[in-house]
Amino acid sequence: MATTLPTPDTRPEDGSGPVPEPRSTVRTLLRLWPYVRPVRARLFTAAFIAVLASCIGLVIPLVLKWMVDGPIADRDPGGVWLGALYLLLLGLAEALLFGFRRWLVARPLSGVEAGMRADLYRHLQRLPVAFHDRWPSGQLLSRGTTDLMLLRMFLAFPLTFLLVNSVTILVGVIIMLVQDWTLGLVVLVPAVPVMVTCLVFEKRYSAASRRAQDQVGDLTTVVEESVLGIRIVKGFGRHRSQARAFHELAGRLRGTELHKARLLATILGIIVTLPELAIGAALVLGCMRVADGTLSAGTLVAFLSTALALRWPVDSIGFLLAMSQEAATATTRYFEVMDAPEEDPGPGAAPPEGASSPRRADGLRFHEVTFRYPDAPPGSPPVLDRVDLHIRPGESMALVGATGSGKTTLTALVPRLHEVTSGRITLDGVDVTAMSREELRARVAVAFEEPTLFSASVGENVLMGAGASGAGSGDLERALQVAQADFVHALPEGVDTQVGEQGLSLSGGQRQRLALARAVVGRPGFLVLDDPLSALDVHTEAAVEAALRRVLADTTALIVAHRPSTVLLADRVALLSGGRITAVGTHHELLRTHPEYAHLMAGDPAGGQEDPR
Ligand SMILES: Nc1ncnc2c1ncn2[C@@H]1O[C@H](COP(=O)(O)OP(=O)(O)O)[C@@H](O)[C@H]1O
Numbered sequence: 001m002a003t004t005l006p007t008p009d010t011r012p013e014d015g016s017g018p019v020p021e022p023r024s025t026v027r028t029l030l031r032l033w034p035y036v037r038p039v040r041a042r043l044f045t046a047a048f049i050a051v052l053a054s055c056i057g058l059v060i061p062l063v064l065k066w067m068v069d070g071p072i073a074d075r076d077p078g079g080v081w082l083g084a085l086y087l088l089l090l091g092l093a094e095a096l097l098f099g100f101r102r103w104l105v106a107r108p109l110s111g112v113e114a115g116m117r118a119d120l121y122r123h124l125q126r127l128p129v130a131f132h133d134r135w136p137s138g139q140l141l142s143r144g145t146t147d148l149m150l151l152r153m154f155l156a157f158p159l160t161f162l163l164v165n166s167v168t169i170l171v172g173v174i175i176m177l178v179q180d181w182t183l184g185l186v187v188l189v190p191a192v193p194v195m196v197t198c199l200v201f202e203k204r205y206s207a208a209s210r211r212a213q214d215q216v217g218d219l220t221t222v223v224e225e226s227v228l229g230i231r232i233v234k235g236f237g238r239h240r241s242q243a244r245a246f247h248e249l250a251g252r253l254r255g256t257e258l259h260k261a262r263l264l265a266t267i268l269g270i271i272v273t274l275p276e277l278a279i280g281a282a283l284v285l286g287c288m289r290v291a292d293g294t295l296s297a298g299t300l301v302a303f304l305s306t307a308l309a310l311r312w313p314v315d316s317i318g319f320l321l322a323m324s325q326e327a328a329t330a331t332t333r334y335f336e337v338m339d340a341p342e343e344d345p346g347p348g349a350a351p352p353e354g355a356s357s358p359r360r361a362d363g364l365r366f367h368e369v370t371f372r373y374p375d376a377p378p379g380s381p382p383v384l385d386r387v388d389l390h391i392r393p394g395e396s397m398a399l400v401g402a403t404g405s406g407k408t409t410l411t412a413l414v415p416r417l418h419e420v421t422s423g424r425i426t427l428d429g430v431d432v433t434a435m436s437r438e439e440l441r442a443r444v445a446v447a448f449e450e451p452t453l454f455s456a457s458v459g460e461n462v463l464m465g466a467g468a469s470g471a472g473s474g475d476l477e478r479a480l481q482v483a484q485a486d487f488v489h490a491l492p493e494g495v496d497t498q499v500g501e502q503g504l505s506l507s508g509g510q511r512q513r514l515a516l517a518r519a520v521v522g523r524p525g526f527l528v529l530d531d532p533l534s535a536l537d538v539h540t541e542a543a544v545e546a547a548l549r550r551v552l553a554d555t556t557a558l559i560v561a562h563r564p565s566t567v568l569l570a571d572r573v574a575l576l577s578g579g580r581i582t583a584v585g586t587h588h589e590l591l592r593t594h595p596e597y598a599h600l601m602a603g604d605p606a607g608g609q610e611d612p613r
Pocket residue numbers: 133373375376383401402403404405406407408409410
């Protein structure tokens with residue numbers, strides 16, 4: 001993943017998995033309930049307070065009416081001052097209540113966001129490798145960041161204010177109708193076109209926001225990959241094409257965002273203009289009636305200030321709907337990942353070692369193992385086709401085959417990073433699928449081609465291999481010694497030295513030796529090593545090979561090898577070709593009897609290093 005340089009054209013428009021059937025916005029958002037439940041009391045209180053504050057705002061026009069028809073008409077300055085005091089108090093109460101609401105929701109909602117993020121991360125760790133093969137990392141990253149932020153904003157604001165504004169509008173309209181029902185009806189005329197606009201808008205905006213959020217994911221993927229693959233980008237002078245890919249995606253995202261802005265501008269235009277026109281009409285009508293003497297000036301003032309007080313609740317509906325729509329999209333995207341089934345943890349808890357199972361020293365066996373990648377095109381030949389292989393207890397078996405013959409795939413089946421399509425793999429006679437994953441991974445240690453290290457200390461990176469059982473500094477020292485990783489002690493802070501992301505501050509050989517140390521630190525019964533010596537210089541290779549010799553001495557091991565020197569470390573060799581094990585024997589036997597093997601070992605770069613299939 002780190003070194004592939006995707007171009008936007010070769011990648012799916014939305015890099016996400018299965019497209020779910022569309023649900024209504026409300027039903028989608030309802031899925032958030034389990035996360036919101038713990039803070040529901042506060043959220044409802046806050047909503048109630050906001051409704052209260054908003055309704056207090058609607059009392060202001062009534063005080064104005066009282067002032068205009070009372071003290072002002074009677075030219076009573078004392079009454080005017082009293083009215084002004086009332087207005088001030090009402091304003092203060094409104095502001096305080098809104099402030100209180102903010103304070104009520106801020107902390108619990110950060111908690112909701114943090115909880116959802118933690119769940120997402122936990123789930124990502126438990127999803128099978130096949131899921132991660134399929135999903136671009138940026139799509140996952142953007143769900144954990146942008147989408148969750150959108151959700152928190154939704155819970156803090158639109159969720160409450162859609163309710164608050166609806167209540168405010170309702171109460172306001174009732175007040176207006178009570179003041180004067182003809183003027184009230186005039187102001188209500190735009191309601192129908194505004195509602196129709198909102199419905200149309202919701203649909204279009206939903207599609208646009210889904211596209212935008214997926215495009216953010218694609219963009220994140222490109223940024224992430226070029227940062228991780230910076231050496232390749234620089235080494236091959238790919239800045240320009242990477243920049244082009246980025247530019248193109250960023251341009252697309254910009255296009256989508258502009259489209260969203262245009263949609264929002266249209267709805268805002270309609271939502272703002274129509275009511276404004278209606279208010280204008282009501283003003284003209286009202287003035288005429290005040291002149292006729294059929295309406296009191298105070299009522300007109302109250303009516304108009306109520307209408308104006310409703311302006312913000314009405315105008316904001318566009319924004320609130322847009323934010324809700326984005327939140328619904330974010331929810332869908334969040335649950336697309338959360339709904340993906342986790343690996344099943346395997347049957348029950350691990351039985352005590354050797355207690356219930358018919359465990360005998362039998363080594364590692366592949367029985368008629370067939371494997372096809374879940375996303376392989378239908379009808380394509382399986383990567384592994386009825387593979388039979390037996391690695392005896394204590395034996396080390398080298399696995400040799402052309403590039404792409406399925407060696408990595410075969411090794412990944414043992415710790416169940418992928419599930420066999422058919423057939424069985426047994427460890428000491430016990431099917432790997434009959435063990436809990438915990439037990440399986442305690443018994444089998446792996447080291448892959450790409451010796452990934454994490455941003456942690458050297459010691460922590462190695463001890464990661466000890467699993468939950470935990471290992472002390474004694475085990476760490478032993479593992480480092482076995483893996484010939486003595487260079488660690490020469491690092492500035494020894495085993496406590498922090499290594500960078502992917503261990504980039506160490507050389508390839510150093511990283512591979514740490515990966516070996518990690519594989520052996522838990523004293524596993526079975527070792528599966530995928531090409532632990534790939535791309536090493538001669539001196540480092542000698543050091544790692546010496547390490548490997550000691551590692552192999554006391555385990556049952558399957559080790560993918562390319563070079564004769566590595567193959568010679570193993571007791572026997574298996575040749576993988578055309579998806580099958582075509583030969584098993586010692587290095588020298590196979591050299592004599594199998595031309596394909598001899599060819600692979602000659603390392604002739606011109607001759608077909610690719611699997612013939
Ligand atoms: N995650 C995957 N999804 C689909 N096909 C894959 C995946 N990984 C590898 N393959 C395919 O499986 C075949 C065997 O790959 P691999 O086991 O990596 O070969 P080797 O390690 O022997 O070079 C190749 O044709 C490769 O394209």
